[in-house]
Amino acid sequence: MRKIFVIGIGVGDPDHMTIQAIKALNQADVFFIPDKGAEKAALRDLRTAICERFIENADYRTISVDVPQRTSSGDYLASVDEWHSRLADIYARLFEHELEENEIGAILVWGDPAIYDSTLRIIERIRIKGLALEIQVIPGISSVQVLAAKHRVVLNQIGESVLLTTGRKLAHGFPDEFGSVVVLLDGTQAFASLAEPDLDIFWGAYLGTDDEILISGRLADVKDKIEAARKLARQQHGWIMDTYLLRKSDRGRC
Ligand SMILES: C[S@@+](CC[C@H](N)C(=O)[O-])C[C@H]1O[C@@H](n2cnc3c(N)ncnc32)[C@H](O)[C@@H]1O
The missing domain is CATH 3.30.950.10 (Tetrapyrrole methylase, C-terminal domain)
Structure with a gap:
């Protein structure tokens, strides 16, 4: 079964990476790196810097995830729901095509995955749709x-x-x-x-x-x-x- 690590990476200081997070980085075969456009380039760069600094074996693949904009409608919850549904489709396709059955994928989450972050909700949608995934969450400093x-x-x-x-x-x-x-x-x-x-x-x-x-x-x-x-x-x-x-x-x- 495909395995996904959801790894909290802190909010800007690479020294805040936990030992558990570094161990998980070193087991992953594929990193899914969200690309939210120029405004968030600094955040994308930190994720890349973390991979370069902490991963000992450079034998990993990096897949850029093109994150769509949320369409803002009057109904906030409905627009978030629609956005998550599109994101779940994008990630589901990438997991299926870029990750072999026995491989480990990793998503590096800003701060802690449990605090104002929807990665876990999006992965849950993918699982509900039928893609078998084993999930492990590594907490981060928020x-x-x-x-x-x-x-x-x-x-x-x-x-x-x-x-x-x-x-x-x-x-x-x-x-x-x-x-x-x-x-x-x-x-x-x-x-x-x-x-x-x-x-x-x-x-x-x-x-x-x-x-x-x-x-x-x-x-x-x-x-x-x-x-x-x-x-x-x-x-x-x-x-x-x-x-x-x-x-x-x-x-x-x-
Ligand atoms: C989508 S939430 C993600 C929160 C993140 N999961 C955490 O554990 O901190 C983004 C918000 O987190 C806060 N945030 C994240 N990184 C920050 C930083 N380096 N400095 C100050 N606030 C930050 C800001 O309020 C920002 O609007």
């Missing part, structure tokens, strides 16, 4: 962990919950029932329009890379600075990935 480490903070306040969410959801307001909120996938700087008077923010862009930017402080005091830094960095690099932790300020409390 942007969420790198953010906390770089700011030297604990994500949760004592005994409190942490919500992992998106900019799209945060745009509806800060969820009061959570002490801390980690936000990914925010293209619209949802933090800037929050009305809560007393929030702290810990923001990070290009985490783990040489271009890393960190800004933290009281949201009201630093939000303009973050917006300006984000805008400039996006212009300079042509793309940006940023993540942030928002939490109710505990200043004044022990």
Whole structure:
């Protein structure tokens, strides 16, 4: 049976590769490398650099996967569903034609495969359609962990919950029932329009890379600075990935 490793590779620092991930890299026969166009070229290059640095035997094949754009319709979930279905067809064809029955394929996933990534969902669709695949997931260091480490903070306040969410959801307001909120996938700087008077923010862009930017402080005091830094960095690099932790300020409390 064909085997697929879904390998978390961290979010920019090759030193964050785990030993388990490196072992899996060295067993794979074929790497399926998504190509999302020029904007994500830097991400594709990191994947290639990881293969070159950690794989000892250069006897592997690399297949570029042409990732289609998601068509944006009013119905977000329907458009994601349609996009995943197209991706599942593309990957199913590649697995069938580029991977022999007894070979191992690998997909290198940004960060951790369990956090805001659809690779596992897409592979599940392929299996449901009838292609026999054995799947092994290798966890990776997520942007969420790198953010906390770089700011030297604990994500949760004592005994409190942490919500992992998106900019799209945060745009509806800060969820009061959570002490801390980690936000990914925010293209619209949802933090800037929050009305809560007393929030702290810990923001990070290009985490783990040489271009890393960190800004933290009281949201009201630093939000303009973050917006300006984000805008400039996006212009300079042509793309940006940023993540942030928002939490109710505990200043004044022990
Ligand atoms: C599709 S999600 C993938 C998350 C990934 N699986 C993880 O574990 O971090 C992409 C989002 O992750 C966050 N992200 C990924 N890499 C990042 C980085 N190097 N610096 C800051 N945020 C990053 C950003 O919020 C970005 O919009």
